[in-house]
Amino acid sequence: MEKLIEVKNLTKVYEEGDSKTFAVDDISLTIDRGEFVSIVGPSGSGKSTLMHILGCLDRPTSGKYFFNGKEINSYSDEELAKIRNKEIGFVFQAFNLLPRLSVMENVMMPLVYAGIPESKRLTQCERAVDLVGLHDREKYQTAKLSGGQKQRVAIARAIVNEPAIIFADEPTGNLDSKSGAVVLEFLQKLNKEGHTIVIVTHETYVAESARRIISIKDGKIESDMKVEHQRIVSKDALIK
Amino acid sequence: MKTKDTLKIAVEGLTTHKSRTMLTILGIVIGIASIMLVMSIGQSAQNLILGQIQSFGPTLVSVHPGRRPQSLAGFTGVLFNDSLKQRDVDTLAQKTNVPDAVRIAPYVFTSTPVSFGSESYTTFVMGSSQDVFNSFHLDVAQGVALTDSDVASRSSVAVIGQKLANELFGANNPIGQNIKVKNKNFRVIGVLAPKGQMVSLNWDEIVLTPYSSLQQYVLGIHYFNEISVEASSLATVPTVIADITRVLRQNHNITDPTKDDFYIQTQEDAANTVSSITDILTLLLTSVAAISLVVGGIGIMNIMLVSVTERTREIGLRKSLGATDKNILVQFLTEAIMLTLAGGIIGIILGTSLGLAITYMIDKFGGLSFPYSFSLSGAILGVIVSSVIGLAFGIFPARQASQKSPIEALRYE
Numbered sequence A: 001m002e003k004l005i006e007v008k009n010l011t012k013v014y015e016e017g018d019s020k021t022f023a024v025d026d027i028s029l030t031i032d033r034g035e036f037v038s039i040v041g042p043s044g045s046g047k048s049t050l051m052h053i054l055g056c057l058d059r060p061t062s063g064k065y066f067f068n069g070k071e072i073n074s075y076s077d078e079e080l081a082k083i084r085n086k087e088i089g090f091v092f093q094a095f096n097l098l099p100r101l102s103v104m105e106n107v108m109m110p111l112v113y114a115g116i117p118e119s120k121r122l123t124q125c126e127r128a129v130d131l132v133g134l135h136d137r138e139k140y141q142t143a144k145l146s147g148g149q150k151q152r153v154a155i156a157r158a159i160v161n162e163p164a165i166i167f168a169d170e171p172t173g174n175l176d177s178k179s180g181a182v183v184l185e186f187l188q189k190l191n192k193e194g195h196t197i198v199i200v201t202h203e204t205y206v207a208e209s210a211r212r213i214i215s216i217k218d219g220k221i222e223s224d225m226k227v228e229h230q231r232i233v234s235k236d237a238l239i240k
Numbered sequence B: 001m002k003t004k005d006t007l008k009i010a011v012e013g014l015t016t017h018k019s020r021t022m023l024t025i026l027g028i029v030i031g032i033a034s035i036m037l038v039m040s041i042g043q044s045a046q047n048l049i050l051g052q053i054q055s056f057g058p059t060l061v062s063v064h065p066g067r068r069p070q071s072l073a074g075f076t077g078v079l080f081n082d083s084l085k086q087r088d089v090d091t092l093a094q095k096t097n098v099p100d101a102v103r104i105a106p107y108v109f110t111s112t113p114v115s116f117g118s119e120s121y122t123t124f125v126m127g128s129s130q131d132v133f134n135s136f137h138l139d140v141a142q143g144v145a146l147t148d149s150d151v152a153s154r155s156s157v158a159v160i161g162q163k164l165a166n167e168l169f170g171a172n173n174p175i176g177q178n179i180k181v182k183n184k185n186f187r188v189i190g191v192l193a194p195k196g197q198m199v200s201l202n203w204d205e206i207v208l209t210p211y212s213s214l215q216q217y218v219l220g221i222h223y224f225n226e227i228s229v230e231a232s233s234l235a236t237v238p239t240v241i242a243d244i245t246r247v248l249r250q251n252h253n254i255t256d257p258t259k260d261d262f263y264i265q266t267q268e269d270a271a272n273t274v275s276s277i278t279d280i281l282t283l284l285l286t287s288v289a290a291i292s293l294v295v296g297g298i299g300i301m302n303i304m305l306v307s308v309t310e311r312t313r314e315i316g317l318r319k320s321l322g323a324t325d326k327n328i329l330v331q332f333l334t335e336a337i338m339l340t341l342a343g344g345i346i347g348i349i350l351g352t353s354l355g356l357a358i359t360y361m362i363d364k365f366g367g368l369s370f371p372y373s374f375s376l377s378g379a380i381l382g383v384i385v386s387s388v389i390g391l392a393f394g395i396f397p398a399r400q401a402s403q404k405s406p407i408e409a410l411r412y413e
């Protein structure tokens, strides 16, 4: 399998006054193209911090990060912005949609920064919105959507650029189990189509939807296992 | 990222808080409107005065006694300097001395009470030769004009302005009546046709007498306040000036040009003087207006900083989706410039409307022909200045926005 992500001795230290927090403490790991990984661990164990670094939203204090075989630390802020734009899709725990804008406008944002021509943008957007089943909500202000719909908009935005990897931080955290199932089903579908997926979660049943589980404690990897029986999210759980 | 998208996002940003946006640009609107107003009114005033000076005729050259005044106050020195005498007028009048001069006319003037019976009026009294009627295109509506024989015989006669005639005589016929000019009797022989104001001179209120009579009976002097020389054409003006200078230096035994006790002014000089005075006034008032622009700019900066803070999460999100520092910088700068530019354009429209209203009022109620002149330079300046203010006061907040790290910004509550 082709390596997509490789980190070596990754460390992120936060200094707050006298105390030092090793949010990520000497982590080394590899994620191949096409994998579906879930990161689990207690609150404050450093999952989000790790994910932000992997998602090129943050820089590590020390250690090496190779994305697609290239060392990230050598990139300028501008080049990182380009990688975030083209290679990475991020689904935030708190949705992070712009409430005044419509579904389409929110989903379109990565394409705007990619400088893609308007006509092409629309078709790409429509495809992503269709995929998450929000065709009839295209023109809605996202402020007026339900929690599950917002989460699906966030996913549409993450996949609209056809990124190599999608990171989803607690993608089901804000949702009831039915809406959560809808989201998980999408992620599994995307993974089947070849997208690499990394999710952070608290819940076991969510973690087991992936094919590999990495547990983290105090910034260190505690275990890293393949899932014997991937939990296929049933279609019956879907709500429309 | 495409420019169109930047503009679209900026418009979205600005229209979120419409009333705040409006209030923010008010300072710029007022500043630009005042600049527009000052510059166009200044321009109108300047055009008015210059137009009148031009109407004196560009071939007129005037010789004044004393040193060339360096300041406005210096002009009063002209009235008390006695260097220009009858002999100077006579020598200048000799064709061989100043061959290109077609007319030589000496003047004395004073401002003094003029009365008839119980009616008294302080006004401008000008002693001249008959040439004044040709030089200034004056028409006599009633009676006759002054003649050179009136000058030669020092007759106590006067031609008076239309308005003065009304003030002193009402409906009665002024011709043949004696008016008192500083207690000396002058017989009214003519009334001028209405002519109106010319720079500082109101022909409708003037008293014209032979210069010799005014010198002897009223002023008790033997010198002139001005000698007016008309050149044969615009081309001969420089030669005429050179000739006059030579003749007068000879008459006054002056060898060192820095010791000249007279100076020569063309209509162009006069126009330049007026222009420079109105220019200085306009500049002064414009700078006062500019202060409000600075205040407006600080208001813009303040609101932009607030906006950057409010939209920290939005900035973080945009960056996490691929916006570069430059994208964010340009976006906030665009917002700032759009704000100030909109303020500038509204200001130009407001300033123009106010200018039109004011000139209309002056025209209608001030009895002065005062056409509005749109100050194109004011408008261009307004557009440039407002954009520059947006740039100058927007750059700091925009930089603050662009330098936020995506994850820090997203974490902002």
Ligand SMILES: Nc1ncnc2c1ncn2[C@@H]1O[C@H](COP(=O)(O)OP(=O)(O)OP(=O)(O)O)[C@@H](O)[C@H]1O
Residues within 6 Å of the ligand: A014, A015, A016, A021, A022, A023, A041, A042, A043, A044, A045, A046, A047, A048, A049, A050
């Ligand atoms: N910006 C920061 N400044 C200082 N300390 C931080 C910062 N961000 C995270 N930390 C600390 O780093 C540690 C890991 O935080 P992180 O958010 O990665 O945890 P997490 O595993 O995602 O927890 P949760 O499951 O609750 O989301 C925590 O102890 C947190 O207090």
Ligand SMILES: [Mg+2]
Residues within 6 Å of the ligand: A047, A048, A049
């Ligand atoms: Mg977290």
